[in-house]
Amino acid sequence: MTAMTLDALPTPALLLDLARVRRNAGRMSELARAADVALRPHAKTHKCVELARLQVEAGAHGLTVSTLAEARAFGAAGFCDLTYAVPVEPGKFAEVIRLHEAGICLGVVTADPEVVEGLRRAAAGSGVAVPVHVEIDCGDARTGLAPDDPDAIPLCQHIANALPLRFAGLLTHAGHSYDAQEPAARVRLAEDERLAVVSLAERLRQDGVPVDVVSVGSTPTVKAAASFAGVTEARPGNYLLSDLFQATLGTCDVDDCAVSVLAAVVDCSRTRRSVVLDAGAIALSKDRGPVRWDARAGYGRVLDLDGVDLGLRVANVSQEHGEVRDVPDRWLDVLRPGARVRVLVNHACLTVAQHDAFHVLDDGQFVDRWTIHRGWH
Amino acid sequence: MTAMTLDALPTPALLLDLARVRRNAGRMSELARAADVALRPHAKTHKCVELARLQVEAGAHGLTVSTLAEARAFGAAGFCDLTYAVPVEPGKFAEVIRLHEAGICLGVVTADPEVVEGLRRAAAGSGVAVPVHVEIDCGDARTGLAPDDPDAIPLCQHIANALPLRFAGLLTHAGHSYDAQEPAARVRLAEDERLAVVSLAERLRQDGVPVDVVSVGSTPTVKAAASFAGVTEARPGNYLLSDLFQATLGTCDVDDCAVSVLAAVVDCSRTRRSVVLDAGAIALSKDRGPVRWDARAGYGRVLDLDGVDLGLRVANVSQEHGEVRDVPDRWLDVLRPGARVRVLVNHACLTVAQHDAFHVLDDGQFVDRWTIHRGWH
Numbered sequence: 122m123t124a125m126t127l128d129a130l131p132t133p134a135l136l137l138d139l140a141r142v143r144r145n146a147g148r149m150s151e152l153a154r155a156a157d158v159a160l161r162p163h164a165k166t167h168k169c170v171e172l173a174r175l176q177v178e179a180g181a182h183g184l185t186v187s188t189l190a191e192a193r194a195f196g197a198a199g200f201c202d203l204t205y206a207v208p209v210e211p212g213k214f215a216e217v218i219r220l221h222e223a224g225i226c227l228g229v230v231t232a233d234p235e236v237v238e239g240l241r242r243a244a245a246g247s248g249v250a251v252p253v254h255v256e257i258d259c260g261d262a263r264t265g266l267a268p269d270d271p272d273a274i275p276l277c278q279h280i281a282n283a284l285p286l287r288f289a290g291l292l293t294h295a296g297h298s299y300d301a302q303e304p305a306a307r308v309r310l311a312e313d314e315r316l317a318v319v320s321l322a323e324r325l326r327q328d329g330v331p332v333d334v335v336s337v338g339s340t341p342t343v344k345a346a347a348s349f350a351g352v353t354e355a356r357p358g359n360y361l362l363s364d365l366f367q368a369t370l371g372t373c374d375v376d377d378c379a380v381s382v383l384a385a386v387v388d389c390s391r392t393r394r395s396v397v398l399d400a401g402a403i404a405l406s407k408d409r410g411p412v413r414w415d416a417r418a419g420y421g422r423v424l425d426l427d428g429v430d431l432g433l434r435v436a437n438v439s440q441e442h443g444e445v446r447d448v449p450d451r452w453l454d455v456l457r458p459g460a461r462v463r464v465l466v467n468h469a470c471l472t473v474a475q476h477d478a479f480h481v482l483d484d485g486q487f488v489d490r491w492t493i494h495r496g497w498h
Numbered sequence: 499m500t501a502m503t504l505d506a507l508p509t510p511a512l513l514l515d516l517a518r519v520r521r522n523a524g525r526m527s528e529l530a531r532a533a534d535v536a537l538r539p540h541a542k543t544h545k546c547v548e549l550a551r552l553q554v555e556a557g558a559h560g561l562t563v564s565t566l567a568e569a570r571a572f573g574a575a576g577f578c579d580l581t582y583a584v585p586v587e588p589g590k591f592a593e594v595i596r597l598h599e600a601g602i603c604l605g606v607v608t609a610d611p612e613v614v615e616g617l618r619r620a621a622a623g624s625g626v627a628v629p630v631h632v633e634i635d636c637g638d639a640r641t642g643l644a645p646d647d648p649d650a651i652p653l654c655q656h657i658a659n660a661l662p663l664r665f666a667g668l669l670t671h672a673g674h675s676y677d678a679q680e681p682a683a684r685v686r687l688a689e690d691e692r693l694a695v696v697s698l699a700e701r702l703r704q705d706g707v708p709v710d711v712v713s714v715g716s717t718p719t720v721k722a723a724a725s726f727a728g729v730t731e732a733r734p735g736n737y738l739l740s741d742l743f744q745a746t747l748g749t750c751d752v753d754d755c756a757v758s759v760l761a762a763v764v765d766c767s768r769t770r771r772s773v774v775l776d777a778g779a780i781a782l783s784k785d786r787g788p789v790r791w792d793a794r795a796g797y798g799r800v801l802d803l804d805g806v807d808l809g810l811r812v813a814n815v816s817q818e819h820g821e822v823r824d825v826p827d828r829w830l831d832v833l834r835p836g837a838r839v840r841v842l843v844n845h846a847c848l849t850v851a852q853h854d855a856f857h858v859l860d861d862g863q864f865v866d867r868w869t870i871h872r873g874w875h
Contacts, residue, residue: 131589131590131593131874131875132589132874133874134874134875165817165818187817187818188818207776207818208764208765208835209764210762210763210764210776210836211762211835211836212508212509212762212838213508216508231835232765232767233834233835235834236835256765262770262772263765263772263774263816263819264765264767264774264819265765267769270769296816385587385588385590386587387584387585387641388585388609388610388633388640388641388642389610390641392647393635393639395639397585397640397641399587402783402785402848403851404874406779407783407784407848408784409784439640440851441542441564441565442584442640442641457610457612458585458588458608459589459613459616461589470817471779471784471817474780476873477872477873495854496853496854497508497510497511497781498508498511
């Protein structure tokens with residue numbers, strides 16, 4: 122692999138810029154240290170053991186995961202402090218308990234007393250102390266209980282008494298921060314996110330329920346937050362790789378984006394003024410990214426192999442075709458079949474999940490190939 | 499696997515209704531026989547050896563593929579007559595030749611004389627007679643030469659003389675048929691597609707260039723075509739599985755759709771009137787399908803385990819969450835965490851490519867697990 126160059130690698134291929142990843146990891150770790158919150162990065166963004174190691178070396182405490190397959194892969198690699206941040210449901214209880222029995226402490230999330238009761242019964246036999254977080258809806262309106270929901274405190278109290286389960290604390294995610302292009306709006310949402318869990322944690326403690334974890338998420342709000350008072354951990358994920366959505370939102374620079382797809386030109390037409398790449402809906406994903414703020418966004422920006430933006434976008438995708446349209450003459454002369462480009466992607470998490478490995482570039486050289494742990498089971 | 503039921507399978511999981519697949523395969527084979535064209539199905543839709551066998555048993559002649567990984571997988575399973583229908587580029591020449599040397603006849607497609615010359619030089623050493631198709635643009639405006647492009651006949655003549663390559667014929671794809679919801683419009687596009695290649699084939703033969711293959715594609719036009727006169731083969735793909743896009747377009751019935759995603763409810767909120775599934779942007783794909791004709795389309799229809807439409811849609815997806823909104827009371831009572839549903843998908847080709855296997859249902863029973871050959875290399 123070290124002898125591989127961008128000219129020799131089969132296309133399409135996922136590229137990772139290691140210098141940018143290190144810089145992104147360092148900045149977030151510094152932010153977390155300054156805010157005195159534990160950083161528990163969401164590993165759904167990369168699904169990659171080597172990148173998780175890099176995050177932990179930069180100061181992360183534990184990981185967040187989105188699938189049991191991620192939990193198993195990270196657990197097998199020695200990461201034994203994980204939070205599964207998609208609400209757990211009965212079909213997954215047996216595997217959660219099996220992971221605990223294998224020495225992997227996998228915290229779970231729910232907002233449902235029936236789920237708690239079912240998990241308690243399932244865990245009773247082996248006696249594993251599964252940490253259970255109650256999910257709080259801070260305005261995203263996807264999952265969880267509102268902080269002032271009359272069921273919230275009784276649910277936490279119920280978990281605190283549902284041995285062998287352990288009430289871990291409160292968890293929320295301001296996913297609606299991705300709708301907020303105004304920096305001031307993100308500051309407000311970050312404060313909403315903080316208050317949603319901190320206020321409930323205070324009421325629980327007043328009622329005698331200990332709350333260890335007060336956890337917030339979302340890269341945009343963690344970067345925008347004016348205060349983390351009362352928050353114990355943050356779970357941003359995308360910050361490590363960044364992408365065009367974050368850059369258009371204003372939460373990173375385009376130069377922070379660490380993931381691109383190496384693609385080859387397969388068709389070039391002066392008549393249509395188009396260039397077609399071998400990276401389409403599968404290699405890039407069909408995420409339209411920042412289209413609401415950038416009508417030209419398409420499915421990614423076209424860069425040369427050195428990362429210089431050619432001013433072209435992937436305007437349309439079919440399964441294995443990525444169409445670049447309105448191509449100026451100077452590029453029609455150059456982007457002939459066999460020419461290679463990099464496509465900077467809209468949504469790193471979704472593009473990564475389309476590939477089985479990162480091809481790691483450090484200082485322009487291939488240094489490694491890192492496995493992406495896809496799937497669910 | 500045979501003991502598995504829809505209640506025991508880990509979620510999310512891709513389900514295949516074998517009876518519907520057999521019916522879809524039989525109908526298309528019958529259409530091709532009646533039209534006296536060879537059926538070369540596009541296997542990008544399923545990437546699955548067992549489904550390709552089923553197509554061949556129903557009467558298909560050879561397969562179309564969209565990646566060299568598919569070519570390798572089908573070749574290894576004994577399918578030695580393949581057409582790689584994405585334009586070939588120099589970075590893939592070595593692998594194309596290697597496949598030929600391994601006994602797999604992989605036809606390629608291009609519209610570019612430089613590609614032909616490069617492939618000729620690359621093939622000269624081993625002398626493999628790679629069949630080369632010239633791609634014709636019948637109005638889709640994605641790839642290929644217009645049938646009246648002055649470069650078209652010289653290119654075909656050049657290939658016919660570029661030993662060891664072999665000029666196989668002409669290939670086109672009316673991808674723009676997916677924009678045509680009017681049946682009469684699809685009939686017209688099918689005729690445009692036919693004439694684009696048949697007219698050029700006739701001119702080539704008049705010039706003394708033999709044209710073996712005159713190939714058309716696209717499920718909507720193959721189903722709509724009034725005539726296949728002069729056409730030798732058809733390459734529809736989606737017909738085998740069908741999906742909500744095809745059903746909304748009017749090229750199949752909803753009851754023909756053979757692919758769904760088994761999902762579990764992870765969150766149910768009476769306050770939000772929402773149900774959240776563990777099938778999101780990765781398990782379903784982010785293809786918005788027929789949204790231009792069905793504003794409510796979302797990311798798929800929610801069925802019960804018997805396949806009965808509950809009248810609900812997946813309105814929004816994030817990475818591992820599928821949100822069903824505006825859920826009536828009667829379903830909020832039933833779709834509690836752990837309940838299971840099936841999501842009928844917008845675009846079967848893209849959803850299939852998100853999974854590593856089909857879970858095959860025959861008469862409501864699991865009969866097998868069939869591997870999906872993803873990736874590119």
